[in-house]
C-alpha cells in the first residue's frame with residue numbers, strides 16, 4: 001500500500017494516458033488531477049479527449065483556478081521535455097481543426113499508434129468516432145460492411161452539422177445512461193467496436209476514453225484499455241518502464257492517503273460528488 005511518503009515522491013512512468021477531464025464544467029475534479037500530475041512524471045503524456053468541455057463553456061463560462069492549474073502543469077511538463085500528445089474528443093472537437101499543430105509544445109493528433117517499451121502497438125483514440133456504430137450495432141451487424149462504413153460517415157457528418165448549427169453534441173453515454181437497462185449492452189458494444197478497430201489497424205490493443213468507464217481487459221482477443229475520467233472515478237492509465245500497463249484509480253488512492261499540498265495543506269476529498277455529468 002502506498003504511504004504518504006511514496007505519494008509525495010514523484011513516480012516516473014514511460015507513458016501516461018488521461019481523458020475526459022471536462023475542464024470548464026463544474027464536475028471536473030481538477031484539484032485531484034493537479035495532485036496526480038504533481039506526483040507523476042512521464043516521457044510521454046497522451047491526452048485522450050474531452051480534456052476541455054467546449055460545449056459546456058459555450059453555455060456558461062466556468063474556469064476556476066484549479067482548471068488553470070491543470071493547464072499550467074501540463075505546459076510546464078511540456079517545457080521540461082515531456083512529449084504531450086492531445087487527441088481531441090467530442091467535447092473538445094474544436095481542437096480537431098488543428099491536426100499536426102503544436103500549441104505550447106503540445107502536439108495535436110486525431111489519433112495515434114503508441115508502441116510500448118515491449119513493442120506492442122496500441123491504437124489511441126477518444127472513441128466518439130463510433131457513436132452511431134455503437135448505437136446501431138445490431139442493425140449494422142445485420143446489414144454488413146457497407147452499412148458500417150456508411151454509419152461512420154453519418155457519424156462525422158451528423159456531428160459536423162450539429163456543431164455548425166450550435167447544437168450540443170449528442171452524447172452516446174448520456175443517452176445510454178438514460179436507458180439504464182441498455183447500459184451494460186452499450187458498454188460491451190463500445191468495447192467490441194473499439195477492439196475491432198484496433199485489429200483493423202494492426203494493433204494488439206486500443207486505449208480510449210469517452211464512456212467514463214475505466215477498464216483494462218481483453219476483448220475479442222484485443223487488449224481493451226479505457227482511461228476512465230476525471231469527473232467521477234479520477235483514473236489514469238500508466239505504462240511502466242517495461243511496457244506493462246496499469247490502471248490508476250486516483251480518487252481511491254487519494255482517499256486512502258491524503259496528498260500533501262504546499263505548506264502542509266491537504267486535499268479536500270470529503271465531498272466528491274457522485275453525480276456524473278454527461279460524457
Ligand SMILES: [Mn+2]
Pocket residue numbers: 049050089090091126128209210211279
Ligand atoms: Mn467523449
